Amino acid sequence: MNTANGAVGTARPRIEGKAKVTGAARYAADVPMPDLLAGSVVLSTVSRGRIRGVDVSAVRDMPGVVGVIDHTNAPRLNPKAGGFFGPDGQLRLLQDAVVPFAGWPVALVVAETPEQARAAADALPVTYDEEPHDTAFTADHPAGRPALTIFDEPVDVGDVEAGLAASAVVVQERYRTPEEHCSAMEPHSATVWWEGERLEAIDSNQGPFTIAATLAALFSLSLDRVRVRTEQVGGGFGSKGLCGPQLILAAMAALRFRRPVRVTLTRAQVFLATAMRPATDQLIRIGADADGRLRAIWHEPAFEISPLAEYIEGCTELTKTLYAAPAIRTNLTAVPLDILPPGSMRGPGAVPGSFALESAMDELAERLDLDPLELRLRNEPPVGPVSGLPFSSRNLVACLREGARRFGWDTRDRRPRLRRDGALLIGTGLAATSFSVGAFPSSASMTAEPDGTFTVAIGATDLGTGARTALTAIAADALAVGIDLIRLKISDSALGPAWPAGGSRGTTSWAWAIAEAAAKLREQDRRGTVTVDTGQSLGDLPSLERHAYSAVFAEVGVDPATGEVRVRRLLGMFAVGRVVNPLTARSQVVGGMIGGLSMALHEEGVRDPVSGRHVNADFAGYHIASHADVPDIEADFVPDYEPGIPLGIKGAGEIGNVGTAAAIANAVWHATGVRQRSLPIRLDRVLEA
Amino acid sequence: MKEFAYRRATDLRDALIAGSTGARYLGGGTNLVDLMKSGVEAPDRLVDVRWLPLAGIRETPDGGLLIGATTTNSDLAAHPGVRRRYPALSQAVLAGASGQLRNMATVGGNLLQRTRCGYFADPSYACNKRLPGSGCPAIAGQHHNHAVLGWSPHCAATHPSDMAVALVAFDAIVRYETLDGGGEIPLEEFYPPVGDTPQRETALPPGALITAVVLPGSAVSPRSRYRKVRERASYAFATVSVAVGLDGDGGSARIALGGVASRPWRARTAESSLLAGPPTADGFRAAADAELSAARPLPGNGYKVTLARNLIVAVLEEVHA
16 A cells, blocks of 8 residues: 555545436536527438438528538538547548448538427438448458558467467357447537637547547647537447547537537437447467467457548457467458448457457367366466566456356356256356556646645546546545545546546546646645646556456356346456455446446347448347346456556456456357357347257 | 327317327327337327226126226236236236336227337338338348238338237227227237238227227136247347137137237137147147248248247246146
8 A cells, every 4th residue: 555545445436426316417418508509410321322412491491490511511621630540531521422321420400499400400301322332241351451550460479370280179260249339328419619719618528638639630720729528428438539420510510600509419320420349250260289278379350440430449459468379360350341430339359359269268178178267277378478578467367266266166067058947058157358458648737725625637537437536536645635635627628638538548547647746746745736747657667568357257047949048147356456446446347247248148230231221220229238137246356456557556447348248158158058159149049949 | 309289188089089180199108209209100189098087997797807998007917807817918018118118008009009110110211101102121121020920021010019919819809989989809800911001000990099908708817828038138029929828727728929920919720739639748839830830931030930939839838837
């Protein structure tokens, strides 16, 4: 313990918890605003083509309509604007007549009230010249090409072919995952207005500073002329990491009509026009000796992409670090299609990648007639199997052993289809996972106030995970004062550069900046104001294999006559570094495990094969787990500490989602004797004649 | 959402006058209002019939039940007479929707709910139910949850009600009123064949208001069971469901299927087959196969035939046990 009073590590309810459960908490669309106009978005209903015409005259005289913005009159946007992956075509809304996918915004109707805007948007005639589209993803699609190599680049260590040839047992299988949608409970909403020469926005997003920077670039404004704030955010899961269509269109309307404009997406528009996880098709070959020691892993995922925007679904990150194998080869293929640009969804890459890797490991254990837990223990690597770098801290074995103990794994008979409960077949399965850890540069400032309190300002945002509560504890410990003396200011781009809530790097990045600021303030006897930027100190962090780990155990009941799969037990043990707030951290990993359960059994974006369009763009058609699908979940943490990162934090945002789908699929095999290599495990895939 | 006029009917005649001049009847609104929000339905006027004195369940002289049309789904499921004498009906209602929806939804409205076909629900797609003659994208498209029995090239949508499946097994009769007088239609004939008129969903005369559902005493079946298979444990429509009831002496069975056709599907072929032999597992399988020999699955929903067969056999075994 390197802190005086130990706020970090103490379970505390969310600071804003009471406001949320009483309805007092404000979200982006709740902010009162005088003279407000409402914008309603019109999305294309064809998968590819050109807009022939937008008949504005049909709606111009409808009640309350102020105007329509389309590609013929929209403000020009800077084509160089983009984000992490470079210039991003999906930001360039209403710039030309081209329709690149179904769900592409083609107009914004602006009116005095949201109802009037919606009515006119529904009535707006838009005609298209359709062109042939291709939305059918396959791994061997002729348009497939190597993915970008900014991260999860291809590797080839050792001799994979020789390793497989020399193996006593080889698993060679394909695993498939469908399009999945973030679709957070709070729909995307933005309110934009001009304050003198400055564009002000309240938006629902994962990082106001990076969003403000993108917005400034798009509209060719200097950064000091754009300010983006967030309120409470009702979930993001990746879909609020981008500068979203609601914000760009509201900014266009505010520019054009010189009044505040609010654009809130409908539920269907959230599905059709904000980020989704791409479908994947992954070929894996794993070879091992008869005693279960791996000789080679060859993992070749393909995923879909849009030509508008680069993206990497890093499915092979785990493959490069989880197990000791003398030969490892990976390469990612991106298949461009006429689809909504895929993006990061909670546990990007690792979630589909671990489904493939951990299913294949289970198949390997089956063919070796070896306990799947023992197979993992036998392949624990001393150093990064690809990088050769030491691990900063690796507590996967602790997660596996403690999880196995609590789950009662040691009495498990590994043969399939032996256990019944009435008509149900019962089975258990496990998966091991990792998720990379790190931090990105952020700035923070701290001021000692005359009343003895400390104002801590950082451009963080709280997606509902408890970031406010966690950062307050971190600041209190870093200053060695009580939490009641901390006044935290977040959610504002004007607070300076900060990494967004994403990549499991929000808390680590922000904690780093807060810790540095506190150290500096303590150097000056906790007086005055300090501002820090962690760019320098982050660069000094030694290069190591840095990961969070988990082991997930599942028990399922399967009715072979109906194909219904229900999860009866779910247990996750996590090594996520020092746990800042055990209460909210547990909530976060439990939520992730429910997401994993949902992925295993329910979630699937379904397209009409003729038009290429979605047919289940709502919560009636796109199933997520209901309460009745979720059993009691046990989730806990093993002792863990990340050296080099202030407070020993790793980050718990993504890893909760990773692994659960494979654990459930492996349990379904143990119950039925039949492998499920495509998600979701729908009943028609399980049903026996 | 299009603007509309709303008012509460003061009495039955008042409601019928409104209904005969184009107003739509509003019950709990749990389906109609959703469809109005999405633009699938766009009535000019709603007349709320939920406050008419049509709620309540009473016993009839033949030992059956008369269920008022505005009885809520919750009250129907909880009624002691329903639970004791028609348990499959109570089970079917409780297998549907959520507690909140069942508190609002009415028995009459439940019978008139529209299909949950994704193409029907999205006005940007063609649909012969919404726009007759525009085509049915489901047949060449996504039809994983569509019909395997009784569909036509014009529409392959299924009826979503759980309640109606149990009711049709119990020979329920729909009672209605019009300005010209009342009438009755057996539920089995209430939903016409799809044919080339999928937009015509019931046999009710124009402007008719359902006032009650009658369960004949002859159909009393304490040994009955409803089982619903769905893609998640709650809040999903049936992939396939089955209601099975045995007559008092267990000699004959009543069977109805949900999720397989444009209407709750009374499995009379299976019922006849069961009369031919003793109640054995082989006999159950033969009965299920006989019923499903008429199935014509689409390329993407053949699993429903296997599922329906397995389900009929499993539930027959359960009620005979």
